[in-house]
Amino acid sequence: MATTSPPGVGLLKGLAVTIKHVFSRPSTQMYPKERPDLPPRSRGVIALMEENCTVCMLCARECPDWCIYIDSHKETVPPAKEGGRARTRNVLDRFAIDFALCMYCGICVEVCPFDALWWSPEFEYSEYSMGLLLHEKDKLREWADTVPPPPPLEEGALPPAEVADAIEKAAKQRELAAAEEAEAAVQAEATTGAAAAPAAGKKAEPEIEVTAGQIDQETFDKLIAEGKSERIARSKAKAAWVKKEKARLKAEMEASGGGEAAAEAPAPKPAEVHVEAGQIDQETYDQLIAEGKTERMARAKAKAAYVKKEKARLRAEQAAAAATPAAGTPATAETAEAPAAEAPASGAPATDAAPASGAPAAKRLGDVHVEGTGEIDQETFDRLIAEGKSERIARSKAKAAWVKKRKQELLDQEGDA
Secondary structure: OOOOOOOOHHHHHHHHHHHHHHOOOOOOOOOOOOOOOOOOOOOOEEEEOHHHOOOOOHHHHHOOOOOEEEEEEEEEEOOOOOOOOOEEEEEEEEEEEEOOOOOOOOHHHHHOOOOOEEEEOOOOOOOOOHHHHEEOHHHHHHHHOOOOOOOOOOOOOOOOHHHHHHHHHHHHHHHHHHHHHHHHHHHHHHHHHHHOOOOOOOOOOOOOOOOOOOOOHHHHHHHHHOOOOHHHHHHHHHHHHHHHHHHHHHHHHHHOOOOHHHHHOOOOOHHHOOOOOOOOOHHHHHHHHHOOOOHHHHHHHHHHHHHHHHHHHHHHHHHHHHHOOOOOOOOOHHHHHHHHHHOOOOOOOHHHOOOOOOOOOOOOHHHOOOOOOOOOOHHHHHHHHHOOOOHHHHHHHHHHHHHHHHHHHHHHHHHHO
């Protein structure tokens, strides 16, 4: 026989539950006044990054509900370089997703190879009609703006190649912009200094004209060796040349600022020696090639070495010419008696006598011209090959050795004659 509870017990239990919940806070959210806190990768709606889509059709083919609709057309793209072939590419016309059919499996997001589809946390897209749940690419692109950024990489992980290339390109652009600003500031400073009126009682600073061909070769070579682009290296080398030129002119003005005559007719400056930079210093070039430098860097430094040596030689010639007495200066007693003492008494012709003080000096090795520099000095070539030098370096140095020996032979023959 079943036991029965006394009447009214069930009512009391129900009243107890009611009284218990009267004094507790409700667990519901007052939507839409209170917004839910969704996870960062919640499957709200599928968004489209239109600029990433290449119309590969993978998402439409893999969709199990066939709710993705894509239309496109082909366009001809001109070649990237002159002489190349034109290419064709697909251009997206329509991308629509019917969310009345979508079951939010996320297969389309997973198979997209170019990250054109993403999960957006948006979920408020209900409509009063089933047909209005077919959203086109404009609406899908709006939802893409609410996609949260990807999580940060783990410590020690390498960034994607595309991101690394974009960061490197942006860094180069910033560096180039900084170099152009520095060059513009230097030119503006030079222009301002030249246009400013000189102060009373002081000499005006000479105007510095910067041409496109004047650069500081040392700065240029250093920047090229550091891996900088040629454009950045050239702009910074121009700024360095202007800075050094201003410092040199200022130092010369302070050194020669004693009298007015020195200010009116200054002495010729060493930098006024002009040397064509088309040739290279073969010894420097061979040395840099042997050290493993690139041909471009070795040629640039060899050009600078040639210009430096040629300027030093020309300045030495100018100094020697300035030290010798001019043709019109009166001879001293010693110089006047020397030809008479050396002249033969037998009436020999005057051409056999010693040259006058104004006659040119004896020929040097660098003044002798040798025809045909295609031969090599075999002894030098064999020695360099035995030392482990490359055939290219050994051949170039053997050519230089042959030319040097040939010039010495010609000088000896002239001396004997």
